[in-house]
Amino acid sequence: MTVALSGKEIATQIEEKFPESVVESSEKAVVVKSDSLLDVAAFLKDTPSLDFDYLNYITAVDYYDHFEVVYMLSSLEHNHSLVIKARCSDRESPALPSVVHLWQGADFQEREIYDLMGIRFEGHPNMKRIFLWEGFPGHPLRKDFM
Amino acid sequence: MALKTEPFVLNLGPVHPSTHGVFRMRATLDGEVVVDIEPVFGYLHRGVEKLTEQRTYTGIIPLTDRLDYIASMSNNLAYVLAVEKLAGIKVPERAEYIRVIMAELQRVAALLIAVGSFLNDCGAYFTPFLYMFRERERIVDLFEMVSGQRLTYNYMRIGGVSQDIPAEFMPALRKFLDMMPRFLDEYDQLLMQNEILLARAKGVGILTREQAINCSASGPVLRASGVKWDIRKADPYSVYDRFEFDIPTGTVGDCYDRYRQRVAEMRQSLRIIKQAMEQMPPGPVKAEVPHLLHPPVGEAYGRIEAPKGELGFYLVSDNSIAPYRCHIRPPSLINLTALRDMIRGWKVADAIIIFGSIDITVGEIDR
Numbered sequence: 001m002t003v004a005l006s007g008k009e010i011a012t013q014i015e016e017k018f019p020e021s022v023v024e025s026s027e028k029a030v031v032v033k034s035d036s037l038l039d040v041a042a043f044l045k046d047t048p049s050l051d052f053d054y055l056n057y058i059t060a061v062d063y064y065d066h067f068e069v070v071y072m073l074s075s076l077e078h079n080h081s082l083v084i085k086a087r088c089s090d091r092e093s094p095a096l097p098s099v100v101h102l103w104q105g106a107d108f109q110e111r112e113i114y115d116l117m118g119i120r121f122e123g124h125p126n127m128k129r130i131f132l133w134e135g136f137p138g139h140p141l142r143k144d145f146m
Numbered sequence: 147m148a149l150k151t152e153p154f155v156l157n158l159g160p161v162h163p164s165t166h167g168v169f170r171m172r173a174t175l176d177g178e179v180v181v182d183i184e185p186v187f188g189y190l191h192r193g194v195e196k197l198t199e200q201r202t203y204t205g206i207i208p209l210t211d212r213l214d215y216i217a218s219m220s221n222n223l224a225y226v227l228a229v230e231k232l233a234g235i236k237v238p239e240r241a242e243y244i245r246v247i248m249a250e251l252q253r254v255a256a257l258l259i260a261v262g263s264f265l266n267d268c269g270a271y272f273t274p275f276l277y278m279f280r281e282r283e284r285i286v287d288l289f290e291m292v293s294g295q296r297l298t299y300n301y302m303r304i305g306g307v308s309q310d311i312p313a314e315f316m317p318a319l320r321k322f323l324d325m326m327p328r329f330l331d332e333y334d335q336l337l338m339q340n341e342i343l344l345a346r347a348k349g350v351g352i353l354t355r356e357q358a359i360n361c362s363a364s365g366p367v368l369r370a371s372g373v374k375w376d377i378r379k380a381d382p383y384s385v386y387d388r389f390e391f392d393i394p395t396g397t398v399g400d401c402y403d404r405y406r407q408r409v410a411e412m413r414q415s416l417r418i419i420k421q422a423m424e425q426m427p428p429g430p431v432k433a434e435v436p437h438l439l440h441p442p443v444g445e446a447y448g449r450i451e452a453p454k455g456e457l458g459f460y461l462v463s464d465n466s467i468a469p470y471r472c473h474i475r476p477p478s479l480i481n482l483t484a485l486r487d488m489i490r491g492w493k494v495a496d497a498i499i500i501f502g503s504i505d506i507t508v509g510e511i512d513r
Contacts, residue, residue, distance in 0.1 A: 002381035028445075055362050056449075057480075059460055059473035070460065072447065076359060076375050083447075105362025107483050116195070131188035131512055140196050 003080040004028070010050075010082055014040055029070075029083040037086045038097045044073060044082070045102055051075040052082065055103035058110060060117040062143045067094055067119055088119065098124035116141040153181060158497070160189055167508025171501065178493045183486050187479075190512040198472040203229050203439045204304060206472065211298035213474065214510040216259050219252035219289070220452040222302035227383055228448025228459035229304045233441035235433055241306035242385045243426040247319070248292070248301065249384075249450070250415040250422070254326070255285040256453035257366075257408045257415075260505035264405055265337065267502035268346050274337065281329050284322050291315050304439060306432030319423065326416055330409060338406070347402035351488045351500030354399060361484040364477050365455025367504055370407040371399035377451040389421045401503040408505075438467045454478055454505055474513055478506035 011025035014032070021036035032040045044052045052073035060069045066089040074081045088094040098121035099106045110121040111130040118139035121127060128134065138145050159170035168189035174182040194213065198206050210221040223245055230237060237245075262278035286296050292311050293301040301308055337343055353363065358371040368375055376393045378386045394410035396403030441463040449458035455477030462471040481504050489497045 053359050056456065057362075057458060057460065057473070057475040059471075059475075061462055061471045072460075076373065076380075079380055103362065104357075104360045105480055105483050108479055112479075131191040133188070140193060 001079075002074065005050075005080050005082045007082070010044075013050075014043065017043055023087070029085050031068075031085045031087065034086045034088055034096050037084075038099070038102075040084065041071075041099050041102055044084070050082075051077050053077070055099070055105045056081070058099075058106055058113065060113045060119055060141075062117065062141065064143060065089060067117065069096055069113065069119065071099070093120065094118065095120040095122050097122055098127075100124055115139070118142060151176075156494070158494075160186070167506070167511075169506070169508050169511070171497070173489075173494065173497065175494065180489050180492055180494060180497050183489050183497065185482055185485060187508075187511055190508050192513065194513040195472055195474060198469055200468060202467050203441070203469065204437075206469070207302065207304075208298065208300045211300055212509055213476070213513060214256075214452065214454065214457070214478065214507040215297060216507055217252050217256040217453045218297065218299045219248045219301060220256070220450060220457060222299065223249050223384075224448060224450045224452065224457045225459050226302045226304050227450060228446055228461050229439070229441070231448045232444065232446035232461050232463055233304075233439060235305050235435060237306055237384075237433055238430045239385075239427050240310075240429040241431045241433075243422050244307050244311060244431060245302060245384055246386065246389075246422045247419055247426075248289070248299075248307075250419045251285050251288060251319075253415045253453045254412050255282045257412050258282045260366075260453070261333075261405060261408050264401075264499070264502045264505070265343070267499050268343055270337075270340075270343070274333070277329075277333070281326065284325075288315065288318055288322065291318065303432055303435075305435040306430070308432075310431045316423070319419070323416060323420055323423075327413070330412060333409065338409075343405075344402065346496075346499060347405060347503070348400060349398070350401045350496050351492065351503060352398060352400045353484055353488055357484055357487060358399065361487075362480050363455070363484060364481065365451065365453070366404060366407045366411060367455065367481050367484075369393065370396035370403040372397055377449060377456060381449070383448075383450055385422075386418075388425065389418045391417050401499055404503040404505075440465050440467060449475070452477060454507070454510075455481055474510075476510045476513065478508075479511040482506060482511070 006027050007025045007030045011022045011030045023031040044050050052075050054074040054076050056072040058071050066087045069086050071084045113119050115129040154175045156173045170186040172184045173180050210225045211218040213221045258278040262275035265274040290296050293299040353371050355372045358368050374393050374395050391414045396407050443465050445462045447460045458475035460473040461469050464470040488500050
């Protein structure tokens with residue numbers, strides 16, 4: 001069985017390394033500050049005891065007052081997984097750092113989120129729409145899109 | 147005087163480079179060599195994720211049929227598993243076994259199409275494809291018996307399956323299991339050492355182990371690169387922990403390995419079906435589930451090892467009758483991440499095979 005690592009325990013490890021980078025944590029997930037997302041992601045990937053070498057998926061949820069981007073990470077070696085989240089509250093031009101250089105698997109998924117949810121990933125080598133055409137009005141997966 | 151040359155842009159598609167749906171590859175060529183390639187999606191985008199937000203949990207099941215439409219049963223299963231996880235529903239034993247049998251039959255059917263169309267791409271025009279369709283037809287007949295449908299089955303339900311298998315199903319399945327290994331041997335005889343196939347696929351489009359993991363590849367594509375990772379073993383769902391089967395892996399990660407990987411996986415699926423048939427207990431096939439489901443506030447991710455890789459549904463519930471958010475993790479889309487690295491440096495003709503060896507369904511990419 002894939003062990004879902006406790007978000008609370010990982011959060012203390014992250015806090016030790018990067019103080020004040022965790023917004024909140026539960027058993028299921030760790031919410032990290034968007035400006036420390038890259039550091040935390042690299043830490044999770046490169047620490048041998050965690051070894052999160054595999055990015056299962058990225059997705060985004062619109063909660064009206066903020067967007068939540070969800071990353072599920074796995075280690076194929078240790079067979080454990082972790083969900084980390086990042087939030088951005090700017091509805092006009094929400095942005096988060098891109099993790100493509102850590103996990104190339106994020107490439108199309110970040111473009112998809114940009115296309116359908118309108119969150120821009122900074123540092124992505126090809127940040128443009130993936131399914132809809134350039135010039136499509138709005139981002140359909142937002143809750144206020146009619 | 148040097149000849150002036152410039153790169154040439156060639157659109158492969160959007161009709162289709164082979165038989166995988168409406169998809170376009172924008173290739174930049176230097177002579178016959180591909181120097182860059184960009185996949186272009188969106189021709190089949192129907193906004194399934196948005197549609198789910200206005201449907202009841204049960205009403206979403208038919209939508210899942212239309213994602214990877216050559217493996218509808220697998221899509222059904224991944225979705226209902228996610229909802230059951232979200233709402234904490236327990237499924238009767240018999241239903242679990244029926245689900246496993248259907249999912250594995252579906253895997254064989256989908257892999258037959260994958261192998262068949264790959265051989266088409268290699269130039270073995272429609273002869274092997276027709277053979278594979280002959281066998282797939284028998285599986286489709288079996289599915290028709292249980293669900294009345296031949297493509298979009300809509301068979302699984304939250305808490306079980308829509309109805310028990312009919313009396314004539316088991317004898318027909320037994321007959322299929324007797325025949326199928328012989329057919330697989332026949333393919334091996336015809337194709338495994340076929341000189342043209344070896345020449346075209348061996349060493350072509352290599353995806354290394356590290357690249358495969360970094361690109362989040364899954365399913366046969368990941369395993370053909372030598373990574374022993376199968377969700378049925380690594381994170382068993384349903385009753386997969388009760389069956390004995392092996393995880394075949396490749397060594398090189400070239401097109402030939404991916405082809406062989408799929409044939410090997412079909413044999414393992416047949417093993418699982420045989421065991422599931424023997425162990426299947428009698429009993430109900432559907433748990434008592436309220437007609438309009440209100441899962442508690444929260445989120446869940448349910449995933450399965452679909453024929454193409456990790457298929458998952460991420461659901462967020464706000465305690466209403468429709469999901470607040472439903473995200474689908476499509477193996478077809480994510481497996482294409484490595485396409486550019488695999489194709490660059492190869493000729494146009496190889497690009498078609500490399501693309502074919504990944505095995506995609508556009509319904510799942512675009513959603």
